[in-house]
Each structure stands twice: as structure tokens, then as C-alpha cells.
Amino acid sequence: MNPIMPGRQSASIEGPFVVFIIGVRINKWLAFSQWLPVVQAMGPMLKELYENRELGFLNGASFISGRGVSIVQYWRSYDQLEHYAHSAKHLSAWQNFNRKSRAAQAVGIYHETYMVENGAYESIYVNMPATGLGRAGELRPIGAGRETSRERTNLGSADEPKHVESSLD
Structure with a gap:
């Protein structure tokens, strides 16, 4: 485990x-x-x-x-x-x-x-073991520049709407 x-x-x-x-x-x-x-x-x-x-x-x-x-x-x-x-x-x-x-x-x-294919994805885990993509890849602490879903996806500013959502932020 x-x-x-x-x-x-x-x-x-x-x-x-x-x-x-x-x-x-x-x-x-x-x-x-x-x-x-x-x-x-x-x-x-x-x-x-x-x-x-x-x-x-x-x-x-x-x-x-x-x-x-x-x-x-x-x-x-x-x-x-x-x-x-x-x-x-x-x-x-x-x-x-x-x-x-x-x-x-x-x-x-x-x-x-x-x-x-375009590398756009995002995830968040709170007080969890390495799970899902966190097990397949590498876990990194969330800090400055990675606080929001949009920041973690590197999809640009809020003025450029993208179809990525997260209910955990």
C-alpha cells in the first residue's frame, strides 16, 4: 500500500x-x-x-x-x-x-x-497516497504558480477560456 x-x-x-x-x-x-x-x-x-x-x-x-x-x-x-x-x-x-x-x-x-497529445491536464490530491496519475508520474507539492487548475494546466490566462475544470480548487 x-x-x-x-x-x-x-x-x-x-x-x-x-x-x-x-x-x-x-x-x-x-x-x-x-x-x-x-x-x-x-x-x-x-x-x-x-x-x-x-x-x-x-x-x-x-x-x-x-x-x-x-x-x-x-x-x-x-x-x-x-x-x-x-x-x-x-x-x-x-x-x-x-x-x-x-x-x-x-x-x-x-x-x-x-x-x-497537447500535454494539457491537471490533478490535485489532498492528504492522499500516490493515486492515479500521481502514481504513473511524479508528485510535486502545490505552491506559487500552481495553485489553480488553470495554472497547473499551463493553458493561459482566464481571458482565454479553456475546457478544463476542477471542483477541488
């Missing part, structure tokens, strides 16, 4: 990166044989990614909801993410899902991909 970092921190990461969110939603609880293999397939893939960082995987975090699991992943590039999506282990799991589960609708799966 990561130690709690006292005070306010913000993540910093060099160069472009990709945020990939993938999740499973259980639609029919009693159809164990259809959703359990989908949920179980995530473990080996995540293990492979953590053990083989040269694939481009930087880090990730899992979240459990009332109906499933979501995983937020940070990747060095879209090309590396796409390459992994076509690898034997992932492709086999995807084909298995399609063959066994898709028609029955007992389980849903989704993903979202965000390519951060």
Missing part, C-alpha cells in the same frame, strides 16, 4: 500520454457463468501489464461499483495501447467475451480512450 503524502500534491508526467478507462457491468446477477469469466479475464491482463512496462502501460487503478468494475489506465502512447489490444492475451479474452456473453446481455463492457 502506498504511504499517505501529507499536504496538497499535484501529478506531473513528461510528454504525451493516454488515459484509458475500461469497465464491466453485470446486468444479470444470476448468470454467473456469463459474467464471471469476463471479470476474471481482467486479472491476468493487468498482471501482464504490470510485469511488462515496456508495453507502454504506466499504471492503473480499479474501482468497484454496485454493478461492476472500472479500471482507469495510463499509457505512454495510443500506438502502444492499440498494440496491446491486438495482442494474443487481450484478443483471446475479447473473442471469448463476444462468443459467450454478448448475445445473452448478462454482462456489459465498455472503454473510453483519451489521447492527451
Whole structure:
């Protein structure tokens, strides 16, 4: 478990990166044989990614909801993410899902991909262990010049509106 970092921190990461969110939603609880293999397939893939960082995987975090699991992943590039999506282990799991589960609708799966090519991003953590992007990159204390969301994104002055918001400031 990561130690709690006292005070306010913000993540910093060099160069472009990709945020990939993938999740499973259980639609029919009693159809164990259809959703359990989908949920179980995530473990080996995540293990492979953590053990083989040269694939481009930087880090990730899992979240459990009332109906499933979501995983937020940070990747060095879209090309590396796409390459992994076509690898034997992932492709086999995807084909298995399609063959066994898709028609029955007992389980849903989704993903979202965000390519951060212009380097605009921001984060804030208050009295937290290194989490999310803070684990994939480097935590830096928030101080002068990095107090607001706009300052942390380096998106310019308030006179130049940008579509980046933070409710934690």
C-alpha cells in the first residue's frame, strides 16, 4: 500500500500520454457463468501489464461499483495501447467475451480512450497516497504558480477560456 503524502500534491508526467478507462457491468446477477469469466479475464491482463512496462502501460487503478468494475489506465502512447489490444492475451479474452456473453446481455463492457497529445491536464490530491496519475508520474507539492487548475494546466490566462475544470480548487 502506498504511504499517505501529507499536504496538497499535484501529478506531473513528461510528454504525451493516454488515459484509458475500461469497465464491466453485470446486468444479470444470476448468470454467473456469463459474467464471471469476463471479470476474471481482467486479472491476468493487468498482471501482464504490470510485469511488462515496456508495453507502454504506466499504471492503473480499479474501482468497484454496485454493478461492476472500472479500471482507469495510463499509457505512454495510443500506438502502444492499440498494440496491446491486438495482442494474443487481450484478443483471446475479447473473442471469448463476444462468443459467450454478448448475445445473452448478462454482462456489459465498455472503454473510453483519451489521447492527451497537447500535454494539457491537471490533478490535485489532498492528504492522499500516490493515486492515479500521481502514481504513473511524479508528485510535486502545490505552491506559487500552481495553485489553480488553470495554472497547473499551463493553458493561459482566464481571458482565454479553456475546457478544463476542477471542483477541488
